[in-house]
Amino acid sequence: MANPKIKSSAQTVKKSNATAGRKPAGKSLYSKADLEEIFRRFSVQRPEPKGELEHVNPFTLVVAVALSAQATDAGVNKATRALFAVADTPQKMLDLGEERIRGYIKTIGLYRNKAKNVMALSEKLMTDFGGEVPRTREELMTLPGVGRKTANVVLSMAFGQATMAVDTHIFRIANRLLLAPGKTPDEVEQRLMKIIPDQYLYHAHHWLILHGRYVCKARKPECERCVIADLCRSPEKTCDIPAPLIELPPQVIGAEAAG
């Protein structure tokens, strides 16, 4: 999961506000009814959205998310399939050792540092948490290589808590659509958590990521394929007619992830 490009998106906010000239930065332009309708449509499209990082238990999820910084989910999955087949617990990871971990993940960017972190977080899990992945954000963030975003992904995907892990796609969408404009991922996280209707909060994280990855793409949003084109208030949109609202087939990881 790549990190938000804060500078360029912050510039987009500035430009968007100047263009729109509607409300001060930080305020969502969407009414409660708009927000209900936007997330209702996402829920029809993808009733059970899933994260695209492969894992077999909470521990392998922590490792996969830590490896995904500045990398694509598809690239991480290719490397971790073989790694998790031999090491799916902190102890097995420690037994494998840093050098062999490096061998498994060398196709992923920053792999030397990441191999170090995987060893260090496995060690910490063994010494401080009895080999179990902790269930609070504060404890998760004590693990080497685990920041707020990673902790939020783990709380949501492994433990079913409603969180908003702001990645590059969510950061872009929140600002581009003036949905929850913010200069930092933390600001965007707080605003999204406030405005998203409760009943949609649990899946909202994945809906926004998938919408950003496959439709509202970074370089050029594909507005003619967008189910919320009529509701979207982005100055960048190129079409007002929403795409037909139908349930989508299961995700094909990495198939259209460019952009």
Ligand code: SF4
């Ligand atoms: S209409 Fe275009 S800019 Fe708006 S959410 Fe859809 S794809 Fe993104």
